[in-house]
Amino acid sequence: MVKEKTRLLRGGLQKVPTGIAGLDEITNGGLPKGRPTLVCGGAGSGKTLLGMEFLVRGAIQFNEPGVFMSFEESAEELTKNVASLGFDLNRLTASKRLLVDYVHIERSEIEETGEYDLEGLFIRLGNAIDSIGAKRVVLDTIESLFAGLPNPSILRAELRRLFRWLKKKSMTAIITGERGENALTRHGLEEYVSDCVILLDHRVANQISTRRLRVVKYRGSIHGTNEFPFLIDERGITVMPITSLGLKHTVTSQRISTGIPRLDTMLGGKGYFRGSTILVSGTAGTGKTSIAAHFVDAACRRGERSVFFAFEESPSQIIRNMRSIGIDLQQWVEKGLLRFCAERPTVYGLEAHLASMEKIIDLFKPKVVIVDPVTNLSSVASETDVKAMLIRLLDQMKSNQTTALFTTLTGASGSLELTEVGTSSLTDTWLLLRDIEIGGERNRGMYILKSRGMAHSNQIREFLLTDKGVDLIDVYVGPSGMLTGSARISQEKQERDIELAHQQEIERRKLNVETKCKALEAQIASLHAQFQAEEQELKKLIGQEKMRQRSASQLREKIASIREEDKNSKRRNR
């Protein structure tokens, strides 16, 4: 793909990088080389600055000297104005890498008599270009000539000639123009400069201004067509294309604890993936910040750095509130592991927030980032803007394997699954906190709506805030539905009572049976005794019978013998 790109560039249009962060990505490499580019926008939209940064970056980064021809501000004014952005024009001018020429026309001093042309301007510009060997030219704002010179038809012809002349000298030029009412520029400069047109916009919505940049046209090149927010800060202009990072980050299967043991168990026993994005959504007062605080606490315990972006509460308030549930965040702040960044979302526009967040993340290099709550940002910008910003922020964090936890506040009216900034598709793990109202009581419930790439519990857990932190307990799920809080407790008690009664009943029956058994046993024993007695009786009878038989036979013998004896004795006696 890279090869294809270079081939494309070689065969097609050559480009000059501007060095302005993000702009080169949108334009696929920069401005058309050797051609004029029109930058138009309303007052205060950053035209002059864009032009100046183009020259300064060109001089410093790409070794291309540049001429800045100003029709509005003097060189001193310009130098002062851009010094706040870190550009030292005096140094660049001294080293002949930059030349600022202030062209000033006073209409009241000028009287027009007959034919003329703008050869003087050409000579002046040509002289400036030649004196430093310039490759880049900025004309800011050439349209003021229309106010200074009385004959627009001559001016138009001369401007046409000027742009042709710049092309011939193969100057990469930026021409700025004031935004017109129905056209891109007030005097129709887009008729002459048609290779590349960039529109700057400075819109105020809900009292918050946002700068935006759009490449309206870029002849012979592909370019990003969206409106991109941009920012002017001490680093100059930063355009924020969300496409700049893309879905290329590598992932790890390392898991990190949520700080809540029971929640770890719900997430397959190990917690979140490192580098994943966690969304905690819920209505007001459902404990979103507490979950975030647990996570931060766990990260700091592991010795990892964390940043907590708070848009609702001040750091000390968060610390105090978290202390009430047994989490001491103060110690981590003191150890330098935790940094709070608390700001009202309305202090500045969205891009400024994004830029400051990016900067802090860049500097502090945290492993865990909390944004609490992300929904508050939508008070300064539209949902799509916030989403775009989040995508960019998340891409940045994912590529650094930073785990991000966002909380979002869901309105009571809306569906719980519908997050306000449409962040659901961006998140890997989504914890949903909700109120469960039963029996005149409001309890917190939590479940995992999704968790990409891991087994997770499908159960609703009751979410308790105790003085030892968040505790998750099973809700009562039974024939009469799901119960939490005191309803759960009373239901559980009822169940226990029934259970007890059951047990007592069984106990009683058991006793009954036992008594019966004993009675039977006694009966058996008595029967046994009876049986033995009978047996003995029988034995006795048998014995008696034997005895009787024996004695009978003895008697018989005796009788017999007696009878014999008698004879014998008689005989003997005789």
Next chain:
Amino acid sequence: MKRKAAGGPGKNAKSKKDIWELRLYVAGQTPKSLAAFANLKKICEEHLKGKYHIEVVDLLKNPQLAGGDQILAIPTLVRKLPPPIKKIIGDLSNTLRVLVGLDLRPRA
């Protein structure tokens, strides 16, 4: 090259204050430049005889001079003295407007 056209500075002038210092910026010997010079010469001879001084600056030869008087249009006539500075652009073919521009005739 600087050409000097003189109405004889110092000759008939009462003091240096009264001398009109005029500078005509041109870029090469273009028809417009030549016409402008001729027109200027004629007007000066008519209205400022003896108390004017014309300096012709050719920007092709001295491009760095364009910045000093903020010259964009060619030809441009600059009235350096008497103050205030006046600029008249064009080939000076409209005599009436040149006179108005030079404050030699009040605006109608």
